[in-house]
Amino acid sequence: MSSPVEFSFTDYQPYDFANRRHIGPSPREMEEMLKVVGYPSLDALIDDTVPASIRQKQPLSWGAPMTEREALDRLREIANKNTNLVSLIGQGYYGTITPPVIQRCILENPAWYTAYTPYQPEISQGRLEALLNYQTMVCDLTGLDVANASLLDEATAAAEAMAMSQRVASSKANAFFVDENCHPQTIALIHTRAEPLGWDVIVGDPDQDLDPAQVFGALFQYPGTYGHVRDFTKIIASLHAAGAIATVAADPLALALLKSPGEMGADIAVGCTQRFGVPMGYGGPHAAYMAVKDAYKRSMPGRLVGVSVDARGNRAYRLSLQTREQHIRREKATSNICTAQVLLAVMASMYGVFHGPEGIKAIAQSVHLKAVRLAMGLEKLGFAVEPKVFFDTITVHVGPLQGAIMNAAVAEGVNLRKIGSDRIGISLDERSRPATLEAVWKAFGADFRIAEFEPSYRLPDEALRNTPYMTHPIFHMNRAESEMTRYIRRLSDRDLALDRAMIPLGSCTMKLNATAEMLPITWPEFAELHPFVPDSQSAGYREMIDDLADKLCQVTGYDAFSMQPNSGAQGEYAGLLTIRNYHIARGEGHRDICLIPTSAHGTNPASAQMVGMKVVPVKSRENGDIDMDDFRAKAEQYSAQLSCCMITYPSTHGVFEETVREVCEITHRHGGQVYLDGANMNAMVGLSRPGDIGSDVSHLNLHKTFCIPHGGGGPGMGPIGVKAHLAPHLPGHPERNGEGGAVSAAPFGSASILPISWSYCLMMGGEGLTQATKVAILNANYIAARLKGAYNVLYTSKSGRVAHECIIDTRPLADSAGITVDDIAKRLIDCGFHAPTMSWPVAGTLMIEPTESETKAEIDRFCDAMLAIREEVRAVEDGRMDKANNPLKNAPHTVEDLVGEWNRPYSREQACFPPGSFRVDKYWAPVNRIDNVYGDRNLICTCPPVEEYAQAAE
Numbered sequence: 001m002s003s004p005v006e007f008s009f010t011d012y013q014p015y016d017f018a019n020r021r022h023i024g025p026s027p028r029e030m031e032e033m034l035k036v037v038g039y040p041s042l043d044a045l046i047d048d049t050v051p052a053s054i055r056q057k058q059p060l061s062w063g064a065p066m067t068e069r070e071a072l073d074r075l076r077e078i079a080n081k082n083t084n085l086v087s088l089i090g091q092g093y094y095g096t097i098t099p100p101v102i103q104r105c106i107l108e109n110p111a112w113y114t115a116y117t118p119y120q121p122e123i124s125q126g127r128l129e130a131l132l133n134y135q136t137m138v139c140d141l142t143g144l145d146v147a148n149a150s151l152l153d154e155a156t157a158a159a160e161a162m163a164m165s166q167r168v169a170s171s172k173a174n175a176f177f178v179d180e181n182c183h184p185q186t187i188a189l190i191h192t193r194a195e196p197l198g199w200d201v202i203v204g205d206p207d208q209d210l211d212p213a214q215v216f217g218a219l220f221q222y223p224g225t226y227g228h229v230r231d232f233t234k235i236i237a238s239l240h241a242a243g244a245i246a247t248v249a250a251d252p253l254a255l256a257l258l259k260s261p262g263e264m265g266a267d268i269a270v271g272c273t274q275r276f277g278v279p280m281g282y283g284g285p286h287a288a289y290m291a292v293k294d295a296y297k298r299s300m301p302g303r304l305v306g307v308s309v310d311a312r313g314n315r316a317y318r319l320s321l322q323t324r325e326q327h328i329r330r331e332k333a334t335s336n337i338c339t340a341q342v343l344l345a346v347m348a349s350m351y352g353v354f355h356g357p358e359g360i361k362a363i364a365q366s367v368h369l370k371a372v373r374l375a376m377g378l379e380k381l382g383f384a385v386e387p388k389v390f391f392d393t394i395t396v397h398v399g400p401l402q403g404a405i406m407n408a409a410v411a412e413g414v415n416l417r418k419i420g421s422d423r424i425g426i427s428l429d430e431r432s433r434p435a436t437l438e439a440v441w442k443a444f445g446a447d448f449r450i451a452e453f454e455p456s457y458r459l460p461d462e463a464l465r466n467t468p469y470m471t472h473p474i475f476h477m478n479r480a481e482s483e484m485t486r487y488i489r490r491l492s493d494r495d496l497a498l499d500r501a502m503i504p505l506g507s508c509t510m511k512l513n514a515t516a517e518m519l520p521i522t523w524p525e526f527a528e529l530h531p532f533v534p535d536s537q538s539a540g541y542r543e544m545i546d547d548l549a550d551k552l553c554q555v556t557g558y559d560a561f562s563m564q565p566n567s568g569a570q571g572e573y574a575g576l577l578t579i580r581n582y583h584i585a586r587g588e589g590h591r592d593i594c595l596i597p598t599s600a601h602g603t604n605p606a607s608a609q610m611v612g613m614k615v616v617p618v619k620s621r622e623n624g625d626i627d628m629d630d631f632r633a634k635a636e637q638y639s640a641q642l643s644c645c646m647i648t649y650p651s652t653h654g655v656f657e658e659t660v661r662e663v664c665e666i667t668h669r670h671g672g673q674v675y676l677d678g679a680n681m682n683a684m685v686g687l688s689r690p691g692d693i694g695s696d697v698s699h700l701n702l703h704k705t706f707c708i709p710h711g712g713g714g715p716g717m718g719p720i721g722v723k724a725h726l727a728p729h730l731p732g733h734p735e736r737n738g739e740g741g742a743v744s745a746a747p748f749g750s751a752s753i754l755p756i757s758w759s760y761c762l763m764m765g766g767e768g769l770t771q772a773t774k775v776a777i778l779n780a781n782y783i784a785a786r787l788k789g790a791y792n793v794l795y796t797s798k799s800g801r802v803a804h805e806c807i808i809d810t811r812p813l814a815d816s817a818g819i820t821v822d823d824i825a826k827r828l829i830d831c832g833f834h835a836p837t838m839s840w841p842v843a844g845t846l847m848i849e850p851t852e853s854e855t856k857a858e859i860d861r862f863c864d865a866m867l868a869i870r871e872e873v874r875a876v877e878d879g880r881m882d883k884a885n886n887p888l889k890n891a892p893h894t895v896e897d898l899v900g901e902w903n904r905p906y907s908r909e910q911a912c913f914p915p916g917s918f919r920v921d922k923y924w925a926p927v928n929r930i931d932n933v934y935g936d937r938n939l940i941c942t943c944p945p946v947e948e949y950a951q952a953a954e
């Protein structure tokens with residue numbers, strides 16, 4: 001008997017299956033699309049689109065693509081090479097328990113992790129509320145007025161605080177003081193950041209070495225890295241008397257027990273919310289925080305969520321003080337923070353909601369008393385324990401026993417912190433159990449039981465907090481898991497993420513984040529490693545990182561990669577520092593001019609500014625290309641001082657410029673280096689390599705091209721690749737080599753999300769990655785072809801093609817009908833879509849990038865919506881529709897528009913169910929259009945006392 005399905009194992013083509021996961025259009029759909037675009041084959045389209053002069057010679061190859069099962073087996077093998085001990089190393093990273101409801105419903109939930117940055121507030125109300133909860137929690141714990149919605153890590157947050165202090169201090173001093181009790185990686189980053197800007201850094205004992213008149217600001221760690229808890233009130237007052245700014249880096253869990261930085265008079269507080277339920281992940285990602293006094297809110301870097309009203313006067317959330325990133329002001333920039341840590345901030349905020357202030361306080365008390373017990377045992381053994389006043393961390397003087405005790409601890413399954421040559425640091429946490437303490441005692445040579453010790457606070461009354469925190473009803477809701485699950489679900493239902501519709505964001509490459517790629521990140525062998533464990537315990541991680549680096553070298557044509565930068569902008573910063581160090585090493589440290597086309601992403605000039613370079617803008621031509629005459633002239637003019645140029649390829653206008661090699665040659669001829677912004681790598685992988693074109697260094701946004709999800713505005717990874725001559729100047733890290741130059745708190749940045757990119761490479765193979773690029777280009781050209789006639793596509797190559805994205809010009813509609821790019825973006829919400837990138841790189845335009853992941857059906861749905869919108873505009877142009885009262889101006893429409901009075905000159909049907917929208921699965925925006933101006937005039941950045949929370953409250 002023959003089997004009903006004709007299928008033999010030799011027919012099995014894993015490659016086809018691999019492609020069908022990541023590549024949206026089926027082969028038949030591709031044929032149809034190619035007909036519309038006007039090419040006989042995909043390769044013919046690619047040959048006509050990607051200039052022959054930049055095509056790579058060798059195809060990408062690292063063996064056959066793996067199936068999901070094979071890739072997961074390989075990841076399991078790698079994970080097993082990591083050793084999961086209990087890490088009591090502290091130094092900014094602590095064991096924590098992720099409440100399972102948060103792990104499953106947020107971290108492992110595509111409704112949360114596939115969302116984009118909330119620039120379109122009407123479709124982002126869920127994550128904006130979660131972020132507002134986060135800001136409220138941070139403000140309460142730190143005792144300060146305004147907190148941002150996260151920064152990349154504690155060390156970069158501290159460096160941002162230094163830069164902000166320099167801007168706002170009335171003191172004109174040129175030095176920044178850093179308490180020697182700060183975490184070593186924080187001190188390293190402060191040095192990195194200060195040096196190019198010419199600020200002196202004084203590291204020392206605040207009582208001995210701090211002269212307030214000498215500094216524009218100072219940073220203190222609270223509790224200190226070695227455990228000390230002290231009151232900084234007097235020192236802060238003396239800083240203020242000298243016109244300097246005080247920053248306290250504070251552990252948010254400790255703040256549940258301790259007097260807050262605000263009560264001590266601090267101007268800025270920074271820190272990390274990792275221990276609020278976010279696993280250590282061998283360094284990240286986690287959400288760092290920054291909170292400031294009200295007077296400084298307009299100088300604060302990062303995104304700030306605020307409260308406004310919608311067109312009906314209902315409360316609505318939005319990003320405040322910025323349409324995009326107001327602090328990224330190109331040449332005048334003060335910070336380059338773009339992608340931050342939204343998903344992790346959401347997790348930390350939900351940890352706050354889950355536990356409430358009583359729960360957080362109980363955890364803090366328990367951690368403290370465990371540490372006291374531990375200290376009592378060690379004291380009984382005769383060891384000198386420091387300090388006398390501490391929260392969770394103690395330092396033990398062990399003299400020559402250091403090595404033996406550390407090793408004995410590892411044998412007991414516990415990592416301790418080596419301090420100098422004669423001390424050991426121990427930090428306890430939420431996860432520490434009686435057995436943990438007993439294991440540590442055993443390593444020190446004692447067989448104690450925890451019941452032998454009756455602990456009492458080692459915190460004097462004056463150190464204790466007596467101000468309330470987290471008083472808002474959201475932190476007091478009934479926390480039955482049914483309520484938690486529903487609250488998390490309610491918020492995610494308000495948002496439009498990739499699990500509902502395509503997000504056609506130019507430059508931001510919102511592609512599939514495949515489930516098989518996401519699974520490993522919560523495996524304990526990846527999630528729970530402390531970043532500073534001995535190398536013998538992280539062999540799997542480093543093997544994976546090395547292999548990913550090899551593959552990225554192959555993809556880019558570079559010779560070495562640094563995985564340290566944890567966002568694209570950090571990558572730019574790290575890459576430019578590398579260039580700077582290279583020039584200095586060659587005795588050409590005077591080279592400080594950076595040529596940047598005016599069309600560049602705002603982070604480019606901002607990053608250049610941060611490494612002390614002078615930005616010289618280069619003109620763009622009418623067609624969006626770099627103006628070569630201007631480029632040549634500027635290179636000539638600044639020849640002797642030229643440090644580098646920063647270009648984006650394909651250009652931010654979505655075109656493969658033919659002149660890119662010439663740009664590199666000119667730059668090199670004048671002694672400069674080429675930084676190629678790799679954000680658009682999705683148009684290049686397998687077809688063209690920056691390293692072959694003549695570029696010296698690039699960052700890759702792994703959260704764009706290599707499948708790490710955007711998380712609603714972070715996490716990300718921005719590793720940099722360099723040519724061999726720059727490799728010796730890549731970032732270092734105090735925990736791996738003493739050379740410094742660290743750009744992130746952890747040596748491999750947000751290491752725990754690297755398995756996503758690695759498994760993407762494994763499952764696609766070189767061939768699959770190349771196919772993805774080709775289909776990304778096909779999808780973009782298909783959209784351009786379908787929208788042709790209705791909209792004008794702004795920039796194309798000589799052959800009339802776009803790369804992986806296209807810009808459509810909506811400015812004529814503003815002239816003919818008064819319809820703005822905003823109106824179109826909001827109307828797209830009614831159609832069930834997230835808007836494309838608005839007004840960048842050209843004001844009044846939309847930049848559309850479909851990516852290879854989208855099917856023909858979804859792209860057609862989008863095109864149908866765009867064409868229908870064009871017809872609605874035409875109705876206004878023709879006078880058939882009112883200029884002010886029409887579906888575009890009133891978009892988005894909500895359920896509120898379906899009930900009550902209706903006196904608009906168009907039907908409810910037309911309002912709510914335009915082409916593209918689904919009847920049954922309709923996405924309903926939870927609010928009508930949001931008033932941006934109102935929100936900035938009446939700035940509220942913490943949870944307002946609202947009745948709507950009442951239903952969630954007890």
Ligand SMILES: *Cc1c(COP(=O)(O)O)cnc(C)c1O
Pocket residue numbers: 337338339507508567568569570601603604648652677679680701716718
């Ligand atoms: C996204 C992007 C960046 C910034 O990357 P982040 O990860 O958000 O910091 C820089 N340049 C371009 C062209 C980009 O699209």
